[in-house]
Amino acid sequence: xxxxxxxxxxxxxxxxxxxxxxxxxxxxxxxxxxxxxxxxxxxxxxxxxxxxxxxxxxxxxxxxxxxxxxxxxxxxxxxxxxxxxxxxxxxxxxxxxxxxxxxxxxxxxxxxxxxxxxxxxxxxxxxxxxxxxxxxxxxxxxxxxxxxxxxxxxxxxxxxxxxxxxxxxxxxxxxxxxxxxxxxxxxxxxxxxxxxxxxxxxxxxxxxxxxxxxxxxxxxxxxxxxxxxxxxxxxxxxxxxxxxxxxxxxxxxxxxxxxxxxxxxxxxxxxxxxxxxxxxxxxxxxxxxxxxxxxxxxxxxxxxxxxxxxxxxxxxxx
Amino acid sequence: xxxxxxxxxxxxxxxxxxxxxxxxxxxxxxxxxxxxxxxxxxxxxxxxxxxxxxxxxxxxxxxxxxxxxxxxxxxxxxxxxxxxxxxxxxxxxxxxxxxxxxxxxxxxxxxxxx
Amino acid sequence: xxxxxxxxxxxxxxxxxxxxxxxxxxxxxxxxxxxxxxxxxxxxxxxxxxxxxxxxxxxxxxxxxxxxxxxxxxxxxxxxxxxxxxxxxxxxxxxxxxxxxxxxxxxxxxxxxxxxxxxxxxxxxxxxxxxxxxxxxxxxxxxxxxxxxxxxxxxxxxxxxxxxxxxxxxxxxxxxxxxxxxxxxxxxxxxxxxxxxxxxxxxxxxxxxxxxxxxxxxxxxxxxxxxxxxxxxxxxxxxxxxxxxxxxxxxxxxxxxxxxxxxxxxxxxxxxxxxxxxxxxxxxxxxxxxxxxxxxxxxxxxxxxxxxxxxxxxxxxxxxxxxxxxxxxxxxxxxxxxxxxxx
Numbered sequence: 001x002x003x004x005x006x007x008x009x010x011x012x013x014x015x016x017x018x019x020x021x022x023x024x025x026x027x028x029x030x031x032x033x034x035x036x037x038x039x040x041x042x043x044x045x046x047x048x049x050x051x052x053x054x055x056x057x058x059x060x061x062x063x064x065x066x067x068x069x070x071x072x073x074x075x076x077x078x079x080x081x082x083x084x085x086x087x088x089x090x091x092x093x094x095x096x097x098x099x100x101x102x103x104x105x106x107x108x109x110x111x112x113x114x115x116x117x118x119x120x121x122x123x124x125x126x127x128x129x130x131x132x133x134x135x136x137x138x139x140x141x142x143x144x145x146x147x148x149x150x151x152x153x154x155x156x157x158x159x160x161x162x163x164x165x166x167x168x169x170x171x172x173x174x175x176x177x178x179x180x181x182x183x184x185x186x187x188x189x190x191x192x193x194x195x196x197x198x199x200x201x202x203x204x205x206x207x208x209x210x211x212x213x214x215x216x217x218x219x220x221x222x223x224x225x226x227x228x229x230x231x232x233x234x235x236x237x238x239x240x241x242x243x244x245x246x247x248x249x250x251x252x253x254x255x256x257x258x259x260x261x262x263x264x265x266x267x268x269x270x271x272x273x274x275x276x277x278x279x280x281x282x283x284x285x286x287x288x289x290x291x292x293x294x295x296x297x298x299x300x301x302x303x304x305x306x307x308x309x310x311x312x313x314x315x316x317x318x
Numbered sequence: 319x320x321x322x323x324x325x326x327x328x329x330x331x332x333x334x335x336x337x338x339x340x341x342x343x344x345x346x347x348x349x350x351x352x353x354x355x356x357x358x359x360x361x362x363x364x365x366x367x368x369x370x371x372x373x374x375x376x377x378x379x380x381x382x383x384x385x386x387x388x389x390x391x392x393x394x395x396x397x398x399x400x401x402x403x404x405x406x407x408x409x410x411x412x413x414x415x416x417x418x419x420x421x422x423x424x425x426x427x428x429x430x431x432x
Numbered sequence: 433x434x435x436x437x438x439x440x441x442x443x444x445x446x447x448x449x450x451x452x453x454x455x456x457x458x459x460x461x462x463x464x465x466x467x468x469x470x471x472x473x474x475x476x477x478x479x480x481x482x483x484x485x486x487x488x489x490x491x492x493x494x495x496x497x498x499x500x501x502x503x504x505x506x507x508x509x510x511x512x513x514x515x516x517x518x519x520x521x522x523x524x525x526x527x528x529x530x531x532x533x534x535x536x537x538x539x540x541x542x543x544x545x546x547x548x549x550x551x552x553x554x555x556x557x558x559x560x561x562x563x564x565x566x567x568x569x570x571x572x573x574x575x576x577x578x579x580x581x582x583x584x585x586x587x588x589x590x591x592x593x594x595x596x597x598x599x600x601x602x603x604x605x606x607x608x609x610x611x612x613x614x615x616x617x618x619x620x621x622x623x624x625x626x627x628x629x630x631x632x633x634x635x636x637x638x639x640x641x642x643x644x645x646x647x648x649x650x651x652x653x654x655x656x657x658x659x660x661x662x663x664x665x666x667x668x669x670x671x672x673x674x675x676x677x678x679x680x681x682x683x684x685x686x687x688x689x690x691x692x693x694x695x696x697x698x699x700x701x702x703x704x705x706x707x708x709x710x711x712x713x714x715x716x717x718x719x720x721x722x723x724x725x726x727x728x729x730x731x732x733x734x735x736x737x738x739x740x741x742x743x744x745x746x747x748x749x750x751x752x753x754x755x756x757x758x759x760x761x762x763x764x765x766x767x768x769x770x771x772x773x774x775x
Contacts, residue, residue: 002387004345005388007386010382011381012424013382016327016382065341072341074337074338076355077335079332083353087346088346090344091345092337094335098424101431181430185426185430192419228430
């Protein structure tokens with residue numbers, strides 16, 4: 001048994017009688033990854049946690065080992081019933097499993113079909129759909145039918161005929177499904193992302209002012225779409241985005257950024273002048289006029305005219 | 319990857335996993351971890367020491383985990399035991415963010431996939 | 433070798449002289465089984481402890497009389513066991529009696545046995561010393577010493593001198609808080625007296641502070657403090673040994689050059705953990721012993737000091753690593769983690 005491959009996978013507290021690792025194509029990237037099929041009925045996504053967060057500005061400061069750039073972390077396992085049975089595992093990334101909605105894989109499949117010009121006119125049986133899907137997603141045969149059933153219900157129109165159900169993919173239903181989810185996420189938006197990424201983007205230049213409620217709401221929906229797009233093909237993502245109008249948010253952010261730049265430039269100029277005044281005051285005892293510094297013009301504000309009347313007045317920095 | 323076979327989860331072994339903020343260049347058994355990793359409960363956290371460094375940690379218990387490994391010979395994935403607790407440690411003075419992050423991710427997942 | 437490794441004992445950062453007194457092969461102090469100083473924790477503990485006597489009778493009866501206080505330490509250099517700071521105080525006009533009658537500050541007659549005896553007398557409720565001398569000790573465990581010196585760079589390390597100074601100031605404050613009329617403080621030091629005296633003077637502006645090398649042989653009250661510290665340490669160390677390893681084990685004085693200590697240190701090294709909590713892992717001796725005895729290499733974050741060179745991790749990231757498609761998003765589940773392909 002090779003302990004070098006040993007990994008810890010955490011499931012929510014519930015019974016697992018059987019567990020199978022299956023490979024599925026990622027709904028956004030099509031790359032194959034491990035998923036867990038539990039009790040032959042539920043599908044779980046497997047996410048490994050380490051400190052590597054490419055969306056974080058301070059990601060490059062995270063601790064890594066010198067020779068091989070690995071996380072500075074390891075695991076010590078204690079057998080709760082036998083003190084002499086312990087394991088040391090150098091590899092430390094713990095895998096968290098969370099329920100995975102197969103609908104996302106189906107959405108990618110159908111949207112790509114749409115992109116290729118296919119039209120969905122006919123209603124099809126579960127069996128027929130499975131047959132077609134099998135070509136692109138062979139693993140589907142190993143998955144319980146209920147999984148496919150539930151997913152189709154979410155994104156298809158259906159009709160009953162002779163006690164059998166027939167499905168037809170509906171783009172409208174799909175987009176509505178995704179919109180509902182996006183809005184739900186925005187109302188329960190992850191705090192760490194909101195405070196680190198979204199809010200700083202929206203804060204006005206003047207700290208006493210508040211972020212307008214409607215802008216905040218819309219911005220959170222925008223970012224919720226980004227989050228859910230982790231599971232959407234870019235084509236699906238763009239269709240989802242098109243169903244909203246984010247103009248007001250984009251304009252607001254641009255306006256805020258401009259105001260912040262202007263504010264910083266003004267503050268830099270004041271600081272500059274203060275420094276020079278202080279230096280000049282210090283060198284007042286010295287007769288040498290060469291020590292006197294001339295004030296430097298602060299960084300130019302991009303939107304203003306390049307050559308202004310004051311440019312000649314303030315000398316160049318030495 | 320080997321054919322997807324059901325992994326037998328029946329195991330007499332249950333482990334507590336300690337995640338420690340250092341890289342130990344060794345993977346293998348150890349026969350006296352509890353004796354050496356003395357833990358002291360302090361409010362909501364656990365204090366321990368490793369080679370003189372003070373560590374503080376938080377416990378995750380509402381989980382049912384499994385230790386999986388690949389068999390060298392058969393390439394089959396096997397269970398080495400279950401996991402009923404994870405204790406996540408950081409160096410003293412460093413805040414323990416990972417536990418909350420896991421929580422946050424689980425909640426977000428429920429919204430996305432529910 | 434990280435910065436933490438260089439900071440060890442007296443040989444370090446500030447302008448302190450290297451400690452030349454490395455006591456070789458000290459005889460194991462004679463521990464009298466019937467006497468356990470009240471300053472020694474009964475159960476071996478990882479936690480640093482403070483002991484403070486109530487104000488002695490004679491001082492209580494003469495609250496306006498000036499008192500003098502001495503400060504000394506024991507166990508700065510050893511790689512095993514606690515470092516103990518001791519303070520001792522008495523009426524100013526009693527101090528000379530300490531030397532003439534009892535032999536404090538008489539380096540010719542003081543030995544292990546005599547020291548233990550003197551502390552015993554200080555603790556003897558029937559005796560004169562008990563009524564005249566108040567004392568206090570701060571026992572700083574090996575774990576606290578090590579962990580302070582080995583803090584991650586982001587937190588900033590708490591070196592031995594700072595720990596020592598804080599302990600001293602806390603002990604003095606403890607006696608002041610009791611309401612004792614302290615007027616003069618005498619402190620033994622190993623490093624340059626001037627800077628330390630200024631620091632203490634700043635903290636206690638109303639007291640006269642003298643910091644001197646070998647103060648324990650000049651001022652009897654410092655000698656008393658020295659005895660409190662030394663005997664407390666010796667008993668503490670022995671207590672820990674007995675409780676952790678049994679009384680048959682011998683590990684010497686705990687000084688790195690003591691052959692018994694060296695032998696013990698090199699004998700029972702766990703490849704991952706090293707030893708129990710009595711060892712000062714921040715000492716170079718301990719670090720070397722782990723390496724010498726085939727200890728497993730353990731890397732901490734400070735072993736790879738980060739300069740802001742950008743994402744070096746990118747160089748090492750797997751081909752199979754996720755990124756295409758997700759890290760292009762302004763935010764994605766990569767914020768939390770990534771999918772796996774490990775089996």
